[in-house]
Amino acid sequence: MAHDTPTPTRFEPPVSDDTAPFWEATRDKQLVLQWCTSCQKAIFYPRAACPGCLGDTIEWRPATGFGRVHAVSVQHKPANPFMADKVPYAVALVDLDEGVRLMTNIVGCEPDDVAVDMAVRVTWEPLTDGRHLPLFEPSALAD
């Protein structure tokens, strides 16, 4: 292994044909979602057919990056070795404004301060290959 290869500090999600556009956009810190052009609903996670109507006419659109916490759990034991130095941390289900739910970490505040219905916005953690992992932070934070 080359010595200049950065050591991952996160589990780095694999890329599939269905998820490639999502991950490519994260290189520019852009959150994008699939939309079904038949029923006009956002889709997450990325897949080949709409889970609502089974339509396969799907396009990618930018997401606002804003949402609200649907549920949260504070982890005091790391779920994997990459998270050992991050405990305690907040694992949350976030409902995006577009109507889809994703699992993520809430950062930028104390884990115990994360509450259901808290307004959050996307923030990015770099991965070693140029992609970024979408995390969320309280949207009341100033830039």
Ligand SMILES: [Zn+2]
């Ligand atoms: Zn559909």
